[in-house]
Amino acid sequence: MGVVEKIKELEDEVARTQKNKATEYHLGQLRAKIAKLRHELLEPQKKSGKPGEGFDVMKSGDARVALIGFPSVGKSSFLSKVTDTKSEAAAYEFTTLTCQPGVLEYEGAKIQILDLPGIIEGASEGKGRGRQVVAVAKTADMIIIMLDATKPDTHRALLEKELEAVGIRLNKTKPDVVLRKKNTGGIVITKAMGLTLTKIDEKMIRSILQGYKMHNVDVMLREDISVDEFIDVVLGNRNYVPCLYVYNKIDSISMEQMDKLARQPNSVVISVERDLNIDYLKDVMWDKLGINRVYTKKRGERPDLSDPLVVRKGATIEHVCHQVHRALADKFKYALVYGKSSKFPTSQKVGLNHVVAADDVVSIFTK
Numbered sequence: 001m002g003v004v005e006k007i008k009e010l011e012d013e014v015a016r017t018q019k020n021k022a023t024e025y026h027l028g029q030l031r032a033k034i035a036k037l038r039h040e041l042l043e044p045q046k047k048s049g050k051p052g053e054g055f056d057v058m059k060s061g062d063a064r065v066a067l068i069g070f071p072s073v074g075k076s077s078f079l080s081k082v083t084d085t086k087s088e089a090a091a092y093e094f095t096t097l098t099c100q101p102g103v104l105e106y107e108g109a110k111i112q113i114l115d116l117p118g119i120i121e122g123a124s125e126g127k128g129r130g131r132q133v134v135a136v137a138k139t140a141d142m143i144i145i146m147l148d149a150t151k152p153d154t155h156r157a158l159l160e161k162e163l164e165a166v167g168i169r170l171n172k173t174k175p176d177v178v179l180r181k182k183n184t185g186g187i188v189i190t191k192a193m194g195l196t197l198t199k200i201d202e203k204m205i206r207s208i209l210q211g212y213k214m215h216n217v218d219v220m221l222r223e224d225i226s227v228d229e230f231i232d233v234v235l236g237n238r239n240y241v242p243c244l245y246v247y248n249k250i251d252s253i254s255m256e257q258m259d260k261l262a263r264q265p266n267s268v269v270i271s272v273e274r275d276l277n278i279d280y281l282k283d284v285m286w287d288k289l290g291i292n293r294v295y296t297k298k299r300g301e302r303p304d305l306s307d308p309l310v311v312r313k314g315a316t317i318e319h320v321c322h323q324v325h326r327a328l329a330d331k332f333k334y335a336l337v338y339g340k341s342s343k344f345p346t347s348q349k350v351g352l353n354h355v356v357a358a359d360d361v362v363s364i365f366t367k
């Protein structure tokens with residue numbers, strides 16, 4: 001029996017099994033087995049060369065967004081509206097995947113948008129093309145699921161399920177659990193002070209770990225996690241990616257329908273054709289990507305506002321140095337920051353660990 005059939009069989013067993021106290025552990029183990037098989041299915045086959053070879057797209061620009069959606073939802077129209085695809089005319093040919101990267105310039109940042117082939121259906125069954133689409137999606141800083149507002153909203157669940165099955169977690173944070181493997185000593189579970197587990201218990205944790213033949217591990221729990229979240233931690237290869245649901249073609253639906261879609265979490269409604277809400281979408285993307293601009297200023301000169309540096313939220317002066325030049329941090333003496341992260345109305349003298357804020361102006365002084 002192939003892996004796909006085995007997964008199907010286990011899934012059927014889960015569906016058949018009544019959920020109650022007595023079957024709880026059995027169900028947990030089944031889910032762990034399914035996760036393990038899925039993982040096997042998606043592991044790149046050994047002889048296929050270097051990881052990523054053949055289909056990965058070089059990460060260019062400051063952030064990368066993967067655009068996913070069924071055919072005819074308006075992805076191409078969207079890309080030609082917001083990106084400068086003309087200058088990137090060369091489509092990247094991959095072994096079986098053609099991926100058209102476009103660059104969206106926004107607030108001085110270059111955001112690379114990858115239009116992934118319409119169909120990711122079957123990706124979780126490890127079908128060649130699906131596997132590659134997923135590999136690219138996993139490198140994205142954000143995923144946009146584009147949907148057709150005029151169609152029934154079933155595509156969304158299909159795409160979510162597919163991404164979920166390949167280990168991509170949308171709009172979730174990594175569970176706060178630490179596993180440490182050791183050579184002896186058995187399984188030792190510790191919980192953070194005051195933490196009560198409501199969705200999983202120690203017996204289940206042990207049974208899952210044993211299922212993975214992990215007999216000597218320290219487990220530190222800092223969060224009330226579910227069984228599936230614990231399996232995610234054990235497998236350890238999940239990608240936690242922010243996701244925006246973009247409903248296109250709102251020009252063709254009623255106000256009521258539009259209002260309902262727009263009120264869903266992480267959702268933006270647009271019309272590419274009528275140019276509705278596109279700028280708002282860019283703002284939301286920028287926010288969700290968690291990036292900031294900072295400006296540099298040379299001594300005695302005005303800050304260079306035409307050429308911002310783009311850094312992640314929470315970035316430090318050290319990150320800023322790296323953006324300017326690879327070797328700058330080694331020669332660093334101190335920096336002066338002006339702006340929101342400065343303690344003073346004027347500049348503050350800071351070291352490499354100082355966290356910059358949006359639109360700060362930074363002067364770097366070297367040894």
Ligand SMILES: Nc1nc2c(ncn2[C@@H]2O[C@H](COP(=O)(O)OP(=O)(O)OP(=O)(O)O)[C@@H](O)[C@H]2O)c(=O)[nH]1
Binds near residue numbers: 077270
């Ligand atoms: N009513 C309406 N139609 C739109 C809008 N945006 C795109 N379309 C139409 O939807 C159809 C599909 O658009 P595409 O941009 O080719 O869609 P796609 O997702 O790239 O499709 P594939 O290339 O098949 O993956 C075209 O006929 C567009 O004219 C919109 O905002 N409103």
